[in-house]
Amino acid sequence: MAASTYCPDCSRLIGICVLLGALWEIRAEHILYSVPEELENGSFVGNIAKDLGLEPRELAERGVRIVSRGRTQLFALNLRSGSLVTAGRIDREELCDRSPKCVVNLEILLEDNVKIFGVEVEIIDVNDNAPNFGAEQREIKVAENETPGTRFPLPEAFDPDIGINSLQGYQLSSNGHFSLDVQRGADGIKYPELVLERALDREEEAVHHLILTAFDGGDRVHSGTAKIHVTLVDTNDNAPVFTQPEYRVSVQENVPVGSRLLTVKATDTDEGANGEVTYSFRKVRDKISQLFHLNSLTGDITILGDLDYEDSGFYDIDVEAHDGPGLRARSKVLVTILDVNDNAPEVTVTSLTSSIQETSSPGTVIALFNVHDSDSGENGLVTCSIPDNLPFTLEKTFGNYHRLLTHRTLDREEVSEYNITVTATDHGTPPLSTETHISLNVADVNDNPPAFPQASYLAYIPENNPRGASIFSVTAHDPDSNENSMVTYSLAEDKLQGAPLSSYVSINSDTGVLYALRSFDYEQVRDLQLLVTASDSGDPPLSSNVSLTIFVLDQNDNAPEILYPALPTDGSTEKENPVFNR
Template structure:
């Protein structure tokens, strides 16, 4: 504790002494106390807070330092530029505190960022600026001549707003021939004066006495005030009334209703008759207290006539008189103590509030500073402050009557965007009073949530041959944050699709998330794509998430059917052989076509568009089989020309046509005899014979060559078998087949001199053996497989093309030779064949033997 007192004394005219500055500074536990005299000039420095509080001017400015007073008074101001407290307006201690001593101003200095609160007490010391005074200039007393010495007459005490040694110290009565002054001290420390008769009066000698009462204070220089007292001497009343008590004490609750009797006083007079009748009244020099109470002049009952408020006045002092008819009187004091009741609810004031606060605020973050006061006293003025336990906040007392509202848990704006915090202040009275104040606290957003897609995968469909820029799908992500933290942008993640960047195929609208096709797609090339779209918010730092979009290309009927068989050649002539003995339903051939489209766009139908004789042939609508619809006769032309149209099921449909030449004959020479006429254009008729002879020669040569090769292979296999049998090796059993394979159907429609070619398609599972044609030695098929599985693939293709046929095979290996047995059932006939696979070289010749015919 540090005390500094500075007093400057100066002598001037009229011996005037001026106190220029008295300053007492005290700082303990964040509290600073100053002491200044009243009536200091405005702008006078009270003290330096930067020195006494350990602050600097920058902190005062950055913290927006300000003064807060509970009653709103502005006697002291803050000079933030110099860090000093100054007198803001005239301070009159008597007006501010009346008789209360010591007189102090209490206020707080509040700083923010971070929030600080410092309590400042400024004691206002008294100066002798008021002289004693009486409420009246003159008082009159009537004193009976028969009054005995020692009779007392109550006088009004002088008043001096000053306190301590500047208050009234002494009284002086002049003259003192018959009366003297008596100063009486009460038990509570207050004083009152009486005029006491010490010499009997004689009205005949002197009917009236004029006295002067002077009050002196203890100031320097000393000040005084006077009042005149006129004493009128009455005659013939020997006894004055006497109160039963010199001082009456009573306690009244502050909620006493009007008309409540609080006290009954009594006085007795030993005179007889009219002189003993006593009237009660308030003394004429009783001031404002009489406005709250009433005295019945006959009964002496004192009643309440106005509302009492403990917070305004805690006690009353009333002078009462008892006067008889002769004018004799006695005086007494009534001391009324007002007892406090819990009639005031606490008052909550918000000093400072941070609103909104970020959701990532740490626990114990100060949100608001509160001031709570209760005008009641003792327990009635003791306040407890609390909030609901369900809220993530708490109330903490920072100093007397001051509380801090602080965060107590982690906040999440996405869960609760705002809180209604109800602060309850309750006193300890009985019954208790409480006050509620609700603060609507908003939680500001931080970027703590990444965008979320409803599903991690999405699927979009687009028809092939689309136009570039076509919209496929819009992806949408949600972000629980708000503002810029929830503003989502969409990006296409760079990845490789078919060896190219994904951006070469698709683009994404950054605002809407709409996925657009950059180019046109072909279902036959690529059927689906997988891309990833990233959604990124606008926070700092930004957060993102991804969604995988599967884009399926839908087929369009943009490809016409393609005819696989019969092969349409530009210059050669191919015809199918039909014997004249063919029955109804004889399978002439089969048109095999495929469509690279899918679904119903690849469903094919076959129709006979043109024919030399429409009554002889028909085409299967679904399988493309050309069959006879009646018995072939000798009258039917040898050469028949059929035009078959193949149409898919798309919308609109696409089609292709194929020309099938059919030769109706029982022998090959018969066909040759008509061959010269079997041309596409008449300009080749002259050279047809030459071409046919040349073709026959070539075919014969190839046929003989094939026979030699087959015989050589059989001899080679026979020699290899003998070598293995002789070596005693454990060789697998090779199934035996007759040298000649019979026509199981027994219809005799296949000639020994003809061979059949098998055609199939991988996209149609309704294919079958398609047709027969004249055997050509040049039609051997060379395949280069890597294993037997390759042949299985060939069989699977045939099986897919010929669903009405039954294919079976088994493989056995002897040394480097593989034999594959194939069973073929078709067209109502069954055939068995052996395919020897020559493994001595990289080229494998597959031979399909049907009966004795070799393909």
């Protein structure tokens, strides 16, 4: 960029326009701002908090941030004031070259509800560049016998600013032989020409020294100058003529360096040095000189650097042919760069949840990500997909943003962790793709009670057992994890023969082993009906029950006892069959 004097008062020219409509569920609408280039770092751009319908303090609370991808970030959020501010120097010419309108797009993310808002900032041109001729001086050779009215092309100045700030006109220093006439071409460019007003005399003055000044039309007018040396020579009455006023060529972006692009050709009907034609770029810019080379003798234009459609898809190159004395002809070479599918899609994860409860409802957002392909046309169209066997779905939202959602309720006991592969594939031939891997843990919820393998149990214990003897063991399984799967055992309270069951049998709460608390007597208790409860340690806890019947087995621990007949009291000896009681 040309050096220039910058006006601090231009900061007063900041114009801000905001268009904010009703918010959609997930789609965003554009917030529009405009700001002059070359402002100081931290300069105010717009009240983003107000335009989002928020208080400044809510920006941090709701996780508001800029998520735009691409070139170095030009703007930042001031969370204290709620303003969008500049994050550094903004050079409109560097961003947009000479485009009539220069717009920077960014996206604002509200993290708490995963909403995206588009922000469009128009960069307003200021007059920060002076016209520049590229070369400080130019020699023009003129035959001394040229007739008044003859015209000679002068070098053109270039001003990267636009509108009124761009090149507005030329001035020529006062002299007695030449005047200045400015022509306007079909492309709107002003072409200065030197007009011979009075006959020349080489013997009187062999060289005429002129100053050509180019000026723009900004608030503070900038100008640039070039020294024009008019050298008088013998007659050269024919200028070179190009075979075409305009050359057009298309080339794929992956063409090898060194390849010949095309050949420009100009002829001159003069003889000797007056008819020898050489070629050069006119108004050459750094970008052109880095990518293309023009052979000054043959007119061959070859590829000098790597072409990239994503950097620029079109080049407008000015060429000129000049003969020995310096007569010139102009032409244009219009180069169209054809896109090749040489860029795989890029996936940028903006928001990600690494864990989700298994009871989360379908439609829960897992991730928000952006896909971008620098290619164009079909090569730049991207389709995102995930494996069909997963309980998730993809939903396209604002612009190139996508959401990864749950498709149904998850079950940790079925799958506790998912490794989700998101594949972004472009429509080029052959297609290019990028895989992004997202890991998701399913957090346990206490949704399963302990379960016994049987609906009921039978156990047996011989009478006269020792106290504390192990009777039976029950086990329940809980498929949940951690404390939700820790099982404890207990007996439902009841009574047997007027005494609580807990005085007959106990159960180890950790192992499920049942113990006899007394020695059983078959003649008194023949079976016990118990209800065993298994409870987990979740919040709230879940439980299940199972019935357990304990049968007391008889042992031969009683001698026979005669109940009938009773012995006579009078000493008789009458015989009858006795009745025994066991």
